[in-house]
Amino acid sequence: MKRILSSLLCGCMIMGLMAGCGQTTASSTADNTEAKESGNDTVKNEDTTEIKIWHDGDEAIMGTIESDLNETLKADNITVSFEKKSGLTDQLQLYGNDAANGPDMYFYAHDSLGMLAEMGILAPISDVTDVDALDTDLNDMTVEATTYKETQYMIPVYFETLLFLYNKDLWEGEVPTTTDELYDYMTAHTDTDAGTYAVVNQHSTAYNVAPVINGFGGYIIDKDGNPGLNAVETKEAISYNQKFAELQADGDYNTVSTLFNEGNAAAIVGGPWLVSSINDAGINLGIKSLSEFTLPNGEALAPYSGVQGVGVMKYAAESKKDAVEKVLKAIAGEEVGVDLAVNNNCAPANEKAYENTEVTSNEMVQAIRKTADTAEPMPNIPQMSVMWGPTEEFLAAVNKSDADIDSAAEEYEQAAETAISDMQ
Amino acid sequence: MKKKKRAVPWLYSAPALILIGIVVVFPIIYTAYISFTNMNLYHWNDFHFIGLENYKRALLKADSGFLSAIGVTIIWTVVNMVVQLVLAYFIALGLNAKGLKLKRVYKTLLMFPWAMPAYVSILLWKVCMYNTEFGLLNQLVTALGGSKMNYLAENVPAFFACTILNLWMALPFMIMMIDGALQSVDGSYYESATLDGAGVWQKTWYITLPCIRPIIAPSAIMTTFTTFKQFDIVYLLTKQKGSLSGASIQTIITYAHQNAFVSNNYGLSSAVSILIFVIIIVFSVFTNRGLKEE
Numbered sequence: 001m002k003r004i005l006s007s008l009l010c011g012c013m014i015m016g017l018m019a020g021c022g023q024t025t026a027s028s029t030a031d032n033t034e035a036k037e038s039g040n041d042t043v044k045n046e047d048t049t050e051i052k053i054w055h056d057g058d059e060a061i062m063g064t065i066e067s068d069l070n071e072t073l074k075a076d077n078i079t080v081s082f083e084k085k086s087g088l089t090d091q092l093q094l095y096g097n098d099a100a101n102g103p104d105m106y107f108y109a110h111d112s113l114g115m116l117a118e119m120g121i122l123a124p125i126s127d128v129t130d131v132d133a134l135d136t137d138l139n140d141m142t143v144e145a146t147t148y149k150e151t152q153y154m155i156p157v158y159f160e161t162l163l164f165l166y167n168k169d170l171w172e173g174e175v176p177t178t179t180d181e182l183y184d185y186m187t188a189h190t191d192t193d194a195g196t197y198a199v200v201n202q203h204s205t206a207y208n209v210a211p212v213i214n215g216f217g218g219y220i221i222d223k224d225g226n227p228g229l230n231a232v233e234t235k236e237a238i239s240y241n242q243k244f245a246e247l248q249a250d251g252d253y254n255t256v257s258t259l260f261n262e263g264n265a266a267a268i269v270g271g272p273w274l275v276s277s278i279n280d281a282g283i284n285l286g287i288k289s290l291s292e293f294t295l296p297n298g299e300a301l302a303p304y305s306g307v308q309g310v311g312v313m314k315y316a317a318e319s320k321k322d323a324v325e326k327v328l329k330a331i332a333g334e335e336v337g338v339d340l341a342v343n344n345n346c347a348p349a350n351e352k353a354y355e356n357t358e359v360t361s362n363e364m365v366q367a368i369r370k371t372a373d374t375a376e377p378m379p380n381i382p383q384m385s386v387m388w389g390p391t392e393e394f395l396a397a398v399n400k401s402d403a404d405i406d407s408a409a410e411e412y413e414q415a416a417e418t419a420i421s422d423m424q
Numbered sequence: 425m426k427k428k429k430r431a432v433p434w435l436y437s438a439p440a441l442i443l444i445g446i447v448v449v450f451p452i453i454y455t456a457y458i459s460f461t462n463m464n465l466y467h468w469n470d471f472h473f474i475g476l477e478n479y480k481r482a483l484l485k486a487d488s489g490f491l492s493a494i495g496v497t498i499i500w501t502v503v504n505m506v507v508q509l510v511l512a513y514f515i516a517l518g519l520n521a522k523g524l525k526l527k528r529v530y531k532t533l534l535m536f537p538w539a540m541p542a543y544v545s546i547l548l549w550k551v552c553m554y555n556t557e558f559g560l561l562n563q564l565v566t567a568l569g570g571s572k573m574n575y576l577a578e579n580v581p582a583f584f585a586c587t588i589l590n591l592w593m594a595l596p597f598m599i600m601m602i603d604g605a606l607q608s609v610d611g612s613y614y615e616s617a618t619l620d621g622a623g624v625w626q627k628t629w630y631i632t633l634p635c636i637r638p639i640i641a642p643s644a645i646m647t648t649f650t651t652f653k654q655f656d657i658v659y660l661l662t663k664q665k666g667s668l669s670g671a672s673i674q675t676i677i678t679y680a681h682q683n684a685f686v687s688n689n690y691g692l693s694s695a696v697s698i699l700i701f702v703i704i705i706v707f708s709v710f711t712n713r714g715l716k717e718e
Binding site for chain 1: 464465466468469551555556557558566571572574577578665666667668669670671672682686687688689692
């Protein structure tokens with residue numbers, strides 16, 4: 001009896017172990033899936049096409065897009081579901097060729113586009129729809145950002161840039177229009193020992209220093225994949241940024257956002273993703289576009305712009321072409337843009353959305369849109385993925401360890417070149 | 425009949441062996457296979473066999489950075505192990521002192537750092553201790569009239585900051601081991617030594633240490649092993665993406681991570697992994713031999 005029981009338990013254990021190895025066909029998943037529509041669970045009929053989109057973003061923003069798409073595509077029997085996946089690019093590397101377990105589309109920032117395109121897992125948008133017709137209403141900068149090697153692989157939906165966010169109750173007088181005046185204000189209103197700051201910024205994070213680097217005419221990496229950490233203009237920019245860094249706490253994300261939210265800093269350089277916590281902290285928020293600040297060379301600050309958009313997996317472009325085309329048309333539309341701006345303070349890529357009065361009156365959206373005038377899309381070439389490390393080590397060495405700029409620039413330029421050659 | 429008898433243990437072990445094969449052995453074999461190919465971003469689907477090319481590149485990366493990383497790793501391991509063993513010994517002695525009240529409470533409290541997930545402990549220390557604005561250390565410094573310091577910006581202070589945290593996390597295990605070992609020493613040895621006129625140091629040197637050595641040796645060797653391949657503390661305190669501290673200390677694991685694993689070159693990364701795997705295997709062969717001798 002004992003032997004039978006132990007054999008039975010052993011068998012159960014092995015079956016349990018192997019259960020996860022079973023394959024599930026896409027059709028059977030679709031047949032058994034229940035879609036949430038208008039708050040009620042309804043069993044889908046056989047003609048329904050499900051489009052699965054993976055993302056790694058804000059759930060509220062994805063919720064807005066998902067509900068708009070499902071409403072628009074209801075008549076076409078298309079259901080769109082957004083699934084959050086942490087470390088999305090890693091997940092796409094694993095499942096990007098797996099039609100059974102991978103997504104049909106993905107929603108992410110444009111800077112990893114080159115990497116995914118080189119892997120050969122993305123379909124050009126022109127394989128699915130008339131891309132020129134779709135781009136008519138889209139902001140040029142966002143279209144440029146989603147184009148890699150002259151092929152458009154994503155449809156831009158909204159974009160983000162850094163902004164100058166300030167506490168109206170703490171800021172004294174008008175916000176300056178030049179960075180030199182801003183520095184003077186910071187010198188007069190910062191007491192590092194007391195822990196009170198005029199402006200805080202992630203001064204050793206490449207994304208946050210990019211406005212100065214780009215404004216000085218420097219670059220982190222050029223379009224051909226050559227790093228520019230030791231370019232004269234880049235070094236000038238980093239030297240200029242260094243004096244600001246001395247008055248901006250340690251530059252860590254958590255530190256600077258807490259300082260601002262607790263009223264120990266009058267302003268912060270940050271993106272729209274900070275706004276919900278700022279509002280929760282009850283801060284009387286003022287917003288100014290970074291492109292309204294002029295550098296000593298007469299140029300405006302030119303932050304990087306991160307464009308969030310949707311890309312199509314190759315297998316989905318073949319097997320679900322019609323449904324994917326409809327999703328792309330809907331997601332690029334004015335309605336999604338307006339809802340994103342009104343509900344989530346996102347700056348839509350669709351230019352027509354800005355004609356809406358609610359969007360026009362949204363201070364944050366307008367500030368981001370204004371910044372787009374001087375913003376540069378983050379490089380989307382694959383080499384950019386290995387540039388963040390050497391660039392930030394360079395910045396940290398200069399701002400936190402007082403390293404000599406020239407020698408540090410040479411050291412990290414070399415590190416960047418090695419990192420790029422290691423990719424091949 | 426004999427054959428059947430031989431097969432039975434294999435049969436019983438088969439499920440576990442299959443599981444170990446899938447979870448442990450297969451990934452190693454597959455990594456070794458990838459290390460001989462040019463699988464990278466530009467050859468994602470069309471990678472092919474390139475022989476020992478990746479190993480050649482990985483070994484050529486043994487530049488000055490790699491050598492200094494080995495040096496730092498050895499210093500890191502030695503400093504941590506020496507301090508850990510000495511401190512743990514004296515704390516365990518204190519816990520075994522006659523007449524000490526609330527022993528169990530102290531022992532339970534001492535276990536907390538060990539029981540906490542490493543990731544949480546490290547980030548807690550980073551924010552609550554070392555942070556320039558909110559950290560306890562700078563709160564004390566400013567309260568005493570000093571200026572704020574960044575403990576993680578320069579290499580030497582950052583090394584000590586990492587060491588202190590590692591000690592905080594690793595000491596409970598060593599204390600527990602030494603505490604157990606001390607309790608296993610027969611009290612009659614000390615009584616007869618006292619009658620023979622032995623002092624505290626003589627008792628420690630000739631009775632305590634020889635008696636506890638066989639129990640402590642395996643744990644000391646295991647801890648040396650984990651200290652040598654420590655990654656989390658150095659990485660999260662000084663090299664976390666988006667909040668680099670400015671210090672450039674590298675252990676061989678953080679060096680390998682930085683140089684091989686951010687490149688999306690899976691062939692090269694696999695070759696580096698296999699080389700590290702070989703180093704660790706050689707290291708564990710020596711440690712196992714040490715354990716057998718004990």
